[in-house]
Amino acid sequence: MSSIWEYANPKKFIATTSRLLPWVTGLAVVLMTVGLVWGFFFTPDDFRQGSTVKIIYIHVPAAMMAINTWAMMLVTSLVWIVRRHHVSALAARAAAPIGAVMTVIALATGAIWGQPMWGTWWEWDPRLTSFLILFLFYLGYIALWSAIEDDDTAADLTSILCLVGSVFAILSRYAVNFWNQGLHQGASVLRAGALVGDTEERVSNVFATPLFISMAGFVMLFIALVFLRTQTEIRARRMRALLARERMQ
Numbered sequence: 001m002s003s004i005w006e007y008a009n010p011k012k013f014i015a016t017t018s019r020l021l022p023w024v025t026g027l028a029v030v031l032m033t034v035g036l037v038w039g040f041f042f043t044p045d046d047f048r049q050g051s052t053v054k055i056i057y058i059h060v061p062a063a064m065m066a067i068n069t070w071a072m073m074l075v076t077s078l079v080w081i082v083r084r085h086h087v088s089a090l091a092a093r094a095a096a097p098i099g100a101v102m103t104v105i106a107l108a109t110g111a112i113w114g115q116p117m118w119g120t121w122w123e124w125d126p127r128l129t130s131f132l133i134l135f136l137f138y139l140g141y142i143a144l145w146s147a148i149e150d151d152d153t154a155a156d157l158t159s160i161l162c163l164v165g166s167v168f169a170i171l172s173r174y175a176v177n178f179w180n181q182g183l184h185q186g187a188s189v190l191r192a193g194a195l196v197g198d199t200e201e202r203v204s205n206v207f208a209t210p211l212f213i214s215m216a217g218f219v220m221l222f223i224a225l226v227f228l229r230t231q232t233e234i235r236a237r238r239m240r241a242l243l244a245r246e247r248m249q
Contacts, residue, residue, distance in 0.1 A: 008085035010234045017227040024227065028220035035214030043207055055113045057211055061218035063106035063131070069099030069222065070134065070162070070169040073141075077159035087230070089155035090237065092162065093145050094229035098222060100138035107131060130168050137165035151237060 007013045039057035073095050079088035110128065111121045122128070141161055148154035 005083070005085070008083070008087050010087055010238075013087050014231050014234060017231060021224060021227050024220055025224045028217055028224050031213055031217030031220055033217075035210050035212075035217050038210035039207070039214060043210060052113055052116050053207070055109050056207065057214045059106060059109035059113055060211060061215045062102045062109065064215060065218050065222050066099055066103040066106050066131070066134065067169050069095050069102060070138075070165060072226075073099070073162050074166050074169075077162040080155050081159050086151075086155075086237070087234065089151075089159070090233040091226060091230045092158070093155075094233050095222075095226050096138055096141050096145070098225050098229070100135065100142065102218075102222075103131060103135040103138060107135065134165065134168045137161070137168060141165065151240070 007016060036057055040054050043054065045051045045053070073092040076088040076092040076095075079085055080092070107128075110131075114123070115121050141158055144158050144161060145154050148157065
């Protein structure tokens, strides 16, 4: 039986992801197109929020991926710390700019959505604040990788930073549950109460179905981008190693 650790081999990883990349990319395009077109053009206006509610099809998937990207980076950073597999460290590095962009999208769309609902573009709400801090951690993570020439040292330090930043990833996800005060609503897409018949705050199915499709499309897009960027990071590492070897000769 093959082991997942086989893909720690850069050649194996590139060969496998190169075969999967066209399929994952195609699936991402289809799912995002269906979800966004369905959501924006074929769902009714909300009786309270009007047409502004339709930004949910971008805001919620982006916010979900902003948090889950950091979770993926945490896992791959732990793999690096424990197993010292270079592909895992490079995958974390590759994912960071994607997560940063998703965080910016979530913050921007949240501001656009919140202004007509709350009467302000920004509020120092627990979830908004923790999301902003998470974005700063993304920037710090990316900057730390760029500031250190030795890849192994950079991987060690960024892995530690990733562990610390995970606190704010958790806060971003559960801030509304930790603090009752704040303008941001609680979970209404996936919540435990909704599974046992509590539908008071659950998103209506007319909005939920295209939203779930859009969320799946964002996940596929993330996977495709991580595959592509990790391949690029592996090749860039090889190039740096070759140049360093030439300088030593």
